[in-house]
Amino acid sequence: MFDNLSEKFSTAFKHLQGKGKISESNIEDALKEVRTALLEADVNFKVVKSFIGSVKEKALGEKVITGVNPEEQFIKIVHDELAHVMGVENEEVDLERPGPVAVLVVGLNGQGKTTFSGKLSLHLKKKKNKKVLLVPCDTFRPAAKDQLITLAKSMEMDWYDSDLGKRPEEIAKEAFEYSKKEKYDVVIIDTAGRLHVDNELMGELVNVKKAMESVKPEVLMVADAMTGQEAVNVAKTFHDAIGLTGIVLSKMDSDARGGAALSIRHVTGVPIKYISTGEKMKDLELFHPDRLAGRILDMGDVVSLVEKAEEAIDQKEAENMMKNLEKGRFTVDDFMKQMNMISKLGSMSSILKMIPGMGGALREIGDLSPAENEMDKMKVIINSMTKQERQDYKVIKESRIKRIATGSGNTEAAVKDFLAKFRQMEGMMKQMSAMFGGGMPGMPGMPGMPGMPGMPGGAQPGFRAPKGAGKKKKKGKGKRGPWGGGFF
Ligand SMILES: Nc1nc2c(ncn2[C@@H]2O[C@H](COP(=O)(O)OP(=O)(O)O)[C@@H](O)[C@H]2O)c(=O)[nH]1
Numbered sequence: 027m028f029d030n031l032s033e034k035f036s037t038a039f040k041h042l043q044g045k046g047k048i049s050e051s052n053i054e055d056a057l058k059e060v061r062t063a064l065l066e067a068d069v070n071f072k073v074v075k076s077f078i079g080s081v082k083e084k085a086l087g088e089k090v091i092t093g094v095n096p097e098e099q100f101i102k103i104v105h106d107e108l109a110h111v112m113g114v115e116n117e118e119v120d121l122e123r124p125g126p127v128a129v130l131v132v133g134l135n136g137q138g139k140t141t142f143s144g145k146l147s148l149h150l151k152k153k154k155n156k157k158v159l160l161v162p163c164d165t166f167r168p169a170a171k172d173q174l175i176t177l178a179k180s181m182e183m184d185w186y187d188s189d190l191g192k193r194p195e196e197i198a199k200e201a202f203e204y205s206k207k208e209k210y211d212v213v214i215i216d217t218a219g220r221l222h223v224d225n226e227l228m229g230e231l232v233n234v235k236k237a238m239e240s241v242k243p244e245v246l247m248v249a250d251a252m253t254g255q256e257a258v259n260v261a262k263t264f265h266d267a268i269g270l271t272g273i274v275l276s277k278m279d280s281d282a283r284g285g286a287a288l289s290i291r292h293v294t295g296v297p298i299k300y301i302s303t304g305e306k307m308k309d310l311e312l313f314h315p316d317r318l319a320g321r322i323l324d325m326g327d328v329v330s331l332v333e334k335a336e337e338a339i340d341q342k343e344a345e346n347m348m349k350n351l352e353k354g355r356f357t358v359d360d361f362m363k364q365m366n367m368i369s370k371l372g373s374m375s376s377i378l379k380m381i382p383g384m385g386g387a388l389r390e391i392g393d394l395s396p397a398e399n400e401m402d403k404m405k406v407i408i409n410s411m412t413k414q415e416r417q418d419y420k421v422i423k424e425s426r427i428k429r430i431a432t433g434s435g436n437t438e439a440a441v442k443d444f445l446a447k448f449r450q451m452e453g454m455m456k457q458m459s460a461m462f463g464g465g466m467p468g469m470p471g472m473p474g475m476p477g478m479p480g481m482p483g484g485a486q487p488g489f490r491a492p493k494g495a496g497k498k499k500k501k502g503k504g505k506r507g508p509w510g511g512g513f514f
């Protein structure tokens with residue numbers, strides 16, 4: 027996400043390194059590079075112009091704060107301005123009204139409407155405790171109905187058996203009546219798209235919207251973030267024709283240049299409500315402009331990381347592991363559980379990018395897939411071990427090594443290599459648990475992982491955490507989170 031932009035910004039900020047204070051002449055070069063970076067990221071030129079104007083005004087108007095160097099000050103101003111152009115904090119679908127709440131999901135073909143409809147249903151059911159009905163309403167591409175139903179079934183979500191022979195507005199109305207009768211809280215209607223904006227599509231959507239008018243539907247447009255300003259233009263057309271209440275940026279996991287995220291709100295006036303970050307149903311995030319600004323500037327996004335960790339990590343499992351560790355025990359089973367927890371958080375690079383300063387380090391390292399492959403290889407080896415072996419790897423001698431190698435499709439050398447690495451890890455865990463008197467949180471480092479960067483030594487000089495980072499309130503889960511510094 028935003029890799030190019032991050033890189034360009036970090037070069038721009040270097041212009042202010044070692045300067046005593048911000049002045050008109052010394053921010054000139056930095057501003058020029060920020061401007062180029064934004065334009066290259068396909069940000070709308072009007073947005074760029076107003077962005078640069080505000081940053082300049084604020085930078086020159088800033089009081090000299092002792093102890094804060096100009097580079098840090100400038101980064102902070104750019105950060106706040108980025109958050110500002112992306113819009114308001116975390117507006118979600120409005121659920122505070124008498125239901126059922128109707129949500130129309132609109133957009134062109136292939137943008138991620140059906141996927142988002144599924145994701146939103148899961149989010150509202152799991153996080154908001156809502157009874158949700160999914161309604162296929164794409165009469166243009168009938169296969170979309172099966173796609174939505176398959177998703178619904180995989181999540182045990184209710185769906186409406188739409189009659190695709192009817193007109194979309196009829197389907198929407200019928201489904202809504204049904205949801206009233208069955209006391210649903212939210213009805214998500216997955217509408218049809220087209221390859222391009224055309225009158226037929228707009229007419230169809232206007233009719234669906236009209237049919238729902240009395241219940242003031244939420245109208246969310248899904249826009250592929252990779253398409254940059256094109257997405258912005260489409261959003262504007264949709265908004266003018268049917269009136270949007272929110273935008274969903276999809277495919278933010280791909281190499282989005284940033285143009286859509288940074289322009290769409292400014293140009294259309296419609297708030298971004300969600301971002302879609304992958305093909306899986308759980309890959310949905312609420313829109314937090316300040317956190318996204320932090321990610322763009324390589325400040326990481328520790329708050330989101332902690333939230334993800336809290337969701338993915340089984341508290342009980344983590345506590346058991348802690349108890350083992352306090353006794354100085356670290357088994358292959360524990361290691362496997364840790365690797366599984368990490369995998370649940372997402373790809374390694376996506377996790378690392380949320381850590382302040384790691385974006386830069388990642389760019390230097392490049393591909394992290396060797397480390398991920400290594401983890402997968404280890405898992406296969408562990409899966410070929412018996413329960414006893416996982417509890418006490420020391421029983422593994424020559425004949426067992428042979429068996430594990432054959433079972434996992436590896437060479438004996440690979441199994442031995444794994445055991446050697448594990449022994450090293452075990453030693454480290456013991457050392458750490460002694461050092462911290464057992465108070466050390468979960469994740470061990472993984473020695474010998476190829477391509478694994480070290481601690482955020484690659485942090486940018488003069489880095490400052492964004493305001494509010496790490497201020498997250500404790501959720502009463504005990505003082506010592508299951509999640510700790512070790513792995514990173
Ligand atoms: N990587 C990625 N792929 C996505 C995301 N959202 C949707 N897709 C993929 O994009 C394709 C089109 O999505 P779909 O929901 O069918 O689009 P629709 O035509 O607008 O309903 C599918 O292959 C999805 O798996 C996302 O956030 N990230």
Ligand SMILES: [Mg+2]
Binds near residue numbers: 139140141164170
């Ligand atoms: Mg679809």
